[in-house]
Amino acid sequence: MALTAFSALLATLAILAALTVIAIPEIGNRVNDHYVNPLLDEHGLRGGTAFTLVLLCIPILALAGQCARLGAPARDRRLAGFRLAGATPGQATLVAVAETGVAALLGVAAGLGAYFAARPLLDRPDARGLRPLPTDVLPEPWQIAAVAVALPLLAALTAAIMLRRVVVGPLGVVRRARRDRAPRPWPGALIVLGLAGFAGVVPLARSYEARAQEPPFWLVTLLGAGGAIAATIGVILGTGWISYRMGGLLNRLSHRPAALLAARRLTTDPWQGARTFAALLACVIVGAGAAEMRGYFRILRDLEARAAARGGYEPQRNSFYLSSMNLVDVAIVVAVVIAAAGLIVAVGEGIASRRRTYAALVASGVSRGVLARSILLQALVPIVPSVVLALFVGMRLVGPLTGDEVFNYGESAPFVHPWDTIGAYGALAVGAVLVTVTIGLLFLRGSTAVEELRTG
Template sequence: MRPATLLRLALAGTRTDTARVALTALSAALAVLAGLAALTVLAIPTPPATDGNGNRWSEQYANQLLVEPGLRGGTAFALLLLTVPVLALAGQCARLGAPARDRRLAALRLAGATPGQVTRVAVVETGVASLLGTLTGLALYLNGHELLHRPDGRGRLPLPTDVYPSTVSMAAVVLGLPVVAALATALMLRRVTTTPFGLVRRVRIRAPWPWPGLLIILGLAAFAAFRPVLLWYERRHSDPPIWLLPTLLVGGGLVAMIGVVTGTGWISHTAGRLLHRYARRPAALLAASRLMADPWAGSRTFAALLAALIFGAGAAGFRADFRATMELGRRTGGGMAAPDDFYLGTMDLVDLAVAVAMTIAAGGLLVALAEGIIARRRSYAALVATGVPRGTLGRSLVWQSLAPAVPAIVVAVTVGFLLVRGALRPPSGGGYSKEVCSAGEQLCTDQATRAQYVRTEWVPKVTVVPDVPVEQLAWLGVGALAAVLATVGVGLLFLRSSTAVEELRTT
């Protein structure tokens, strides 16, 4: 099959296919913008020290997050956090209109195309849509650099519009994302065979095992080992390998996140079994059957939302630890280089990133729910035709969404908080003596009079245990649950049009 023919077949289709390509491109553009913004922050050069304090601040910026080199890593991390729900949204958008696309691929098989050629058509569709989105995101990034380059009266910039990432890193983001999307599509289609009569998925029907719990325990153990490993090297007056501590944090967080997301499949199946055993109403029984028939739907649907909750709960735990550190400073007389409000303001940016991520994840939930209703419209129409009220179907969708979502949300919030609590020990200080001068600065600095006003005080050993941020964790859980309920409510609008009797003729 010629490349031009492959490209033309990949971009052919109905308005639904066009909407799928457009939404996938939009998601890719948003992901590229977040990635390029993070790379731009990391590309800010650090000047040499120009004062006696050894400060290496970039004074050309108005935002302190960009001025101090030590804060740029967290800022870039918050920006990269936004790519997680965006990429999940892209995965959900790729499933939009799947039945119509399956029929189109089956028609290609009927016309003589091989299964490999049909798979390449699907892979090229996703890759081209992602490439269009990444190129659009790159154009917006470059134009935004020009439009947002507005120094203030003191010549300082609100954004790092005076620097660009390296060409290699920009090319890796812009071209790497479509390649990853295409490879992911090929990986997901490895068990799918396209025949002239539709798609056949080769799967073994078995209940999910609770093995993701081991991944969660492994991730928590990696975070808990962070402090002991650091102390082990400090007692030996040596530095750990540069890769060791970041691997514990990044690897442990990733493993725990995979455990929470994949564990939703086991939660869905278990919830379905419990509903099937104890429920007595038709709506709950319909939801139980659906949960047991496709328990992995929850892992696909709630992946981005659960990832955002883990980050949000971790941020809440870090904020609680910082407040404990501030309380320790007040008790022992210590302090920080910058005002407390500044550090809390930087944490607010992380909370804002989590809120944006949850909003984007809610959009992915809506796409997944609408796609599921449309894909099963013949089944729903048949149930309505046999006398099942639409209200019963609507309540079954609510059960189907909430039964796995509620325990998964609780697990995600708990794991996110325990990750940070395991890595950070309660702040402690004191246990030393210090000199205190009770006179003014002139008398205290004069060696002739200083001895008359100086006394030695003992600072007792103090350990401040951080509080559990119950209120903030509860708001995270309530916000996630509200997002699920809102998307279910909007998705029910598709139910009436998808349960018309005419849908029984849909092929």
């Protein structure tokens, strides 16, 4: 519940920051000369800044959805107690939904308090009267109210959807409807739809620019943010299909005990990867897109330097683009660390929830080393192709913005993908899974004791 509140706090701050940037008024020549950073002063750059802040909400919201899974065992015991006291199944589910909604509401309240408390502290104009942040403007009151209402409702709705297949009995037995059919590749269609929607932003902006008009912000947000969210959901849900197929492939190609145990788990519960790696994959998508934009800005800087050398003048050396990407990189790394912390808890709780199964395997002669390797394979086999897919989607989302060729100051150069940075994000994600699963294996010895086989 604390992680749910913290996720709501982060989402509130990110959305309010985006709304504050949008609230900056326009002045004559489209340059306000009110702020230190040109990303805030120039009209053409503010939309991208606000959109980037909205995109940062994707890993935050994915983490919020994962938080409901982290506290599932304790929540199930609590709901079973309510059933034992006479509550109906619907009332028990309503309690769980209300708990999530109240936690998100507290997080939103804390985010609003932090936002308004930080404004006077960060309002520090320099000698020229320029502010580092737009602390002199506020979003519309109805926008703030909409954020305060929508986020808790979204959290409660997410909890209700996650509990729709759960039946809580008075003895603490939770029966989940099993999926008899193998996962279908329909998330691929969601990825294609999301990429197509995001790609429509550039042609839309150009069509309005040809008519000397501004595209509606709601339409740009629908295509841009909606497309990015759809593609992200497609990658997360596609992990179920990937897990099932990789489990079947592992079962056919390997005959080692650890690999066979991992293959059986992957085919029996292929959706575990989608539940466990949701926040991490969202971070990888945003990271790949940020790496592409960083490469684009580097080419712009190099073209400016080339034009300056040819013309015999000093380049402006405006590095605010790359400086802004540094902030994005820090936010992504922090999100990966938060997601990794959630993975540790998820792996530990997964081992604890299957402790009788693991204890029975140990009692029948399976070594703990084989179990540890099977758990490690169960995590790594689906995450590697899922990370590759997430990197591809993140790159393709930004592709329409960067183009195949970059023009600046009369110079041009082909766009070169920053494979080193993209590979670093992929290695960071896989490494985070490897480290967190290894730490989670510390719970294995205590969960495979023979005493766990006792039934009463």
